[in-house]
Amino acid sequence: MIATKLLFLLHLVFAPLQEKDQELYIRINQLGYLPEDTKVAVLFSHQAKVETLSLVNAESEKEIIKIKPSKVNKDNWGGFHYWEADFSKVKSEGDFYLISNKSKHRSPVFRIGENTYQNHQETLLEFMRQQRCGYNPTLDMVCHQKDGRSFFGPMPDSTFVDLSGGWHDAGDQLKYLITSSYATAHILMAYEMYPDRFEDKVNALGQPIPNGIPDILDEAKWGLDWLHKMHPAPDQLFHQVADDRDHRGFKIPNQDNSDYGWGENSYRVGYFATGKPQGLMSYQSEATGVANLAGRSAAAMALAARIWEKDLDDPIFAAKCREAAKSLYALGRAKEGYQQGNSYGAPYRYNEETWADDMEWAAAELFKLTGQNDYLDQAKEYALKSNTEDSWTVRDSAAHYQLYPFINLGHYSLHSLVDEDFKKTLEGYYLDGIKYTLARAESNPFHIGIPFIWCSNNLLTSLVTQVILYEKMSGDKSFEPFLTSQRDWLFGKNPWGTSMFTGIPDGGEYPVEVHTSLFVLLGLEVPGGLVDGPISKHIYDNLIGLTLLNPDKFEKVQNEKVVYHDDVGDYSTNEPTMDGTAGAILMMTHFSGER
Structure with a gap:
């Protein structure tokens, strides 16, 4: 009985670490790409190895190409391992997503097309x-x-x-x-x-x-x-x-x-x-x-x-x-x-x-x-x-x-x-x-x-x-x-996977809890506003009057270099x-x- 309880307690302690170690974050431009653009996703994880990816057409669910990510040997923000997945050769128009072949982690759906940024x-x-x-x-x-x-x-x-x-x-x-x-x-x-x-x-x-x-x-x-x-x-x-x-x-x-x-x-x-x-x-x-x-x-x-x-x-x-x-x-x-x-x-x-x-x-x-x-x-x-x-x-x-x-x-x-x-x-x-x-x-x-x-x-x-x-x-x-x-x-290929413009892209991850009166008092979400953006951890720690009002939804991907919060209380990063x-x-x- 004691051994069983000990194993249960060890599971409670180490399960979150194991879960964290297994996560693979795929960061792309959520809005999308023009056909001739260089198209490179950034992947990061606490694991030292990475899976192959597939680029999938979101409408037909057909695989377009398989991609073997390449290791990025640079300053590993947040203690993560980083890779790049290049799919620049894909120029056909449509809506797509990237998905890891074993664990099935997937990116948001994004567009490739001449009208990606239109209007x-x-x-x-x-x-x-x-x-x-x-x-x-x-x-x-x-x-x-x-x-x-x-x-x-x-x-x-x-x-x-x-x-x-x-x-x-x-x-x-x-x-x-x-x-x-x-x-x-x-x-x-x-x-x-x-x-x-x-x-x-x-x-x-x-x-x-x-x-x-x-x-x-x-x-x-x-x-x-x-x-x-x-x-x-x-x-x-x-x-x-x-x-x-x-x-x-x-x-x-x-x-x-x-x-x-x-x-x-x-x-x-x-x-x-x-x-x-x-x-x-x-x-x-x-x-x-x-x-x-x-x-x-x-x-x-x-x-x-x-x-x-x-x-x-x-x-x-x-x-x-x-x-x-x-x-x-x-x-x-x-x-x-x-x-x-x-x-x-x-x-x-x-x-x-x-x-x-x-x-x-x-x-x-x-x-x-x-x-x-x-x-x-x-x-x-x-x-x-x-x-x-x-x-x-x-x-x-x-x-x-x-x-x-x-x-x-x-x-x-x-x-x-x-x-x-x-x-x-x-x-x-x-x-x-x-x-x-x-x-x-x-x-x-x-x-x-x-x-x-x-x-x-x-x-x-x-x-x-x-x-x-x-x-x-x-x-x-x-x-x-x-x-x-x-x-x-600016549109999501960053540690937090968020756009830096309110309301862009529609249905994507973008700033909502912005430091404005109209949001706080009226709940008004006005699209198109560029927020201040990420700031160095050193500067952030020395600013006065910063108080996060909600749990940090990006806590798992924050790092020691730069911080960003989608929080009304952070006037330094989330004020348009x-x-x-x-x-x-x-x-x-x-x-x-x-x-």
């Missing part, structure tokens, strides 16, 4: 509409009409200036020119590169009524209108509305309990861009100028002037944007340097320290708009000044948003305007970053090239975009396997951001194919 850029725009401040079509409500009361400006402090509109930054309800200028310009560049790939399903307010204008331009116009308000005179620029006094728990936008001195749900502070350090309490910014904000905003306005003149036949709005582009660029020339975000009582803010890349982009777009050679000469000067030192792609770490935006789109904009030697210089800047990240990718089993700092997914979509633009500039397609590895991580989502639109549109 998902529209899904991202759905999330952008949900971030709107002013009239919000997702909630059918109006909020923050009293934005804002000015500080640090040439007008007396607390003077009312109409800064309503724009986009809420993330799960919070702040508004930043830092992120909104980039989001607007990125959206416009995506449209200009792929004008035939966007739908018209909503009107300017985001209501489900077609208006004859592609929805991407309706969204860009929402950003442009706010940028105009933030630049009320040729020599004036505001850079932020509200601050961390916003962070008083989850709240519905039109019931904002934050108090900036005029009572709850009332006026919010509007910070004027002086180019000097700002802050109302102990955490001061380190601003040196305004060229980062003025440059990005000027690039957006120049792009808009061309598009509204040529494609939308609206010369009045085009002329307004043209004049704003010129005055913003002149403001950047007069105050070269960077304006950072402001905090009130928290140590976190947007720490941008670059600006030459933004002025390069602005000057290139203004040359395209005006044909004035001074702009072209200055764009080239700024390109050389920005070089690769302004890029996170050639560094191993950076502070939060220190090297923002996470891709220099000015290099691509300028490339078509210069001689062959300068073209090679610009291509080399992108190539240096690609090679550096590729070398980093060689050290980990998922072949990922980014440092896992806060908002790592923004880095990843930017790296994907950089490879896409480098291919277009140089014709060099040799980095396609690296490109697809970075993209596939406006600029992160906007920054993925060009990437998503590129893979979408013809509409």
Whole structure:
């Protein structure tokens, strides 16, 4: 009897270990692949040996090929053994899954086809509409009409200036020119590169009524209108509305309990861009100028002037944007340097320290708009000044948003305007970053090239975009396997087997318990939002205010390198951001194919 009880107790102790040792995790891009893509699954297990796999057609249940996985001899995150299963030779269209031949572990069903990514850029725009401040079509409500009361400006402090509109930054309800200028310009560049790939399903307010204008331009116009308000005179620029006094728990936008001195749900502070350090309490910014904000905003306005003149036949709005582009660029020339975000009582803010890349982009777009050679000469000067030192792609770490935006789109904009030697210089800047990240990718089993700092997914979509633009500039397609590895991580080829976009793919594993008021208070799941993404364990352990609210469903696959949680309490990895989502639109549109 004693022996029987002892055996039973030993079974209770060791059964979980045995079960854990037997698990085989198969990680693929849940959304799927284009027929010509490199297609590689990552497998990992605590067992030292791996089974053969079969690729099976999900509809006919017929085996397509057998695959013998190859061992990955790299840093074994989490103490797992890793393998790769390459099925790139399969180009036939359909729905498939991978299954291990003995234990019958299987992957989610995924698609191979030309239309795998079709129209998902529209899904991202759905999330952008949900971030709107002013009239919000997702909630059918109006909020923050009293934005804002000015500080640090040439007008007396607390003077009312109409800064309503724009986009809420993330799960919070702040508004930043830092992120909104980039989001607007990125959206416009995506449209200009792929004008035939966007739908018209909503009107300017985001209501489900077609208006004859592609929805991407309706969204860009929402950003442009706010940028105009933030630049009320040729020599004036505001850079932020509200601050961390916003962070008083989850709240519905039109019931904002934050108090900036005029009572709850009332006026919010509007910070004027002086180019000097700002802050109302102990955490001061380190601003040196305004060229980062003025440059990005000027690039957006120049792009808009061309598009509204040529494609939308609206010369009045085009002329307004043209004049704003010129005055913003002149403001950047007069105050070269960077304006950072402001905090009130928290140590976190947007720490941008670059600006030459933004002025390069602005000057290139203004040359395209005006044909004035001074702009072209200055764009080239700024390109050389920005070089690769302004890029996170050639560094191993950076502070939060220190090297923002996470891709220099000015290099691509300028490339078509210069001689062959300068073209090679610009291509080399992108190539240096690609090679550096590729070398980093060689050290980990998922072949990922980014440092896992806060908002790592923004880095990843930017790296994907950089490879896409480098291919277009140089014709060099040799980095396609690296490109697809970075993209596939975003849709499930990662330790947690999850997409990093809410609601994509339909029926897949994706973020649900996101750090947003609309989910917490209304249970609202809005598709298309890119969450911050995995963060290094070291950074995660040193952040304040992180408390998981539910058991970690990914506990068995967490590792000592990077962590991710689908949990409302983890604002560091599971908060969808406006600029992160906007920054993925060009990437998503590129893979979408013809509409």
